[in-house]
Amino acid sequence: MSSSQELVLLDLRASPFATRVRVALAEKGLNCEIRQEDLSNKTPLLLEMNPVQKQIPVLIHKGNPIVESIIIVEYIDETWSSEAGYPNLLPSHPYQRSHARFWADYVDKKIYPNGGKLWNKKDLTEEEKEAAMKELLGSFKQLEEELGDKPYFGGQSFGFIDLSLIPFYSMFLAFKLLGNLDLEAECPKILEWANRCCLRDTVAKSMPTQQEVYDVVLDIIKRH
Numbered sequence: 001m002s003s004s005q006e007l008v009l010l011d012l013r014a015s016p017f018a019t020r021v022r023v024a025l026a027e028k029g030l031n032c033e034i035r036q037e038d039l040s041n042k043t044p045l046l047l048e049m050n051p052v053q054k055q056i057p058v059l060i061h062k063g064n065p066i067v068e069s070i071i072i073v074e075y076i077d078e079t080w081s082s083e084a085g086y087p088n089l090l091p092s093h094p095y096q097r098s099h100a101r102f103w104a105d106y107v108d109k110k111i112y113p114n115g116g117k118l119w120n121k122k123d124l125t126e127e128e129k130e131a132a133m134k135e136l137l138g139s140f141k142q143l144e145e146e147l148g149d150k151p152y153f154g155g156q157s158f159g160f161i162d163l164s165l166i167p168f169y170s171m172f173l174a175f176k177l178l179g180n181l182d183l184e185a186e187c188p189k190i191l192e193w194a195n196r197c198c199l200r201d202t203v204a205k206s207m208p209t210q211q212e213v214y215d216v217v218l219d220i221i222k223r224h
Contacts, residue, residue, distance in 0.1 A: 007032040014118035014216040016167035017069035018057040024073045026152040026202035104164035118178045133179040169194040173210035
């Protein structure tokens with residue numbers, strides 16, 4: 001890696017966690033070299049930059065690695081701050097910041113762990129998968145209640161909670177076809193919110209399509 005390259009993202013396009021970082025970089029208007037990783041054949045750079053987890057995303061800033069998507073997003077927000085003329089991702093008020101962090105943590109603990117059971121655990125019974133989908137639906141309904149009638153989770157502007165959740169919109173087709181979970185019918189406000197987010201160029205250009213993610217999921221299932 002060239003020492004002159006300030007920002008490099010070790011990426012996987014279909015990953016919702018890598019998508020978060022791409023959206024955050026786009027929201028800040030930052031130029032970044034994107035390097036796609038193949039997790040079945042990890043590059044020496046990935047193993048060097050994230051030797052503990054050996055996973056993406058990894059943001060490399062001036063040669064220093066930052067890992068874990070939410071930590072990366074907070075790093076981006078603090079490094080390219082409003083004081084330097086960049087838009088905030090996290091709210092400025094400490095209480096509102098803690099509220100945003102709570103819901104981002106909720107997304108990480110509820111959405112992917114349950115959704116991923118559709119394709120990551122071949123030894124799950126159909127009843128266990130059905131239970132995971134039921135819990136996943138309950139989580140989306142909880143998020144819908146938190147959203148309420150606001151255009152975005154934080155109010156009138158796109159922010160940290162929206163950025164944390166919107167990447168999982170790309171998984172909705174997989175949830176529907178593999179888990180019989182029709183979020184369009186069950187959580188219409190979440191769908192309206194997702195469509196509103198996707199009108200933002202920063203989101204639209206950073207997101208894989210639902211078909212792309214569904215095809216990746218099918219490939220994972222075949223290989224396992």
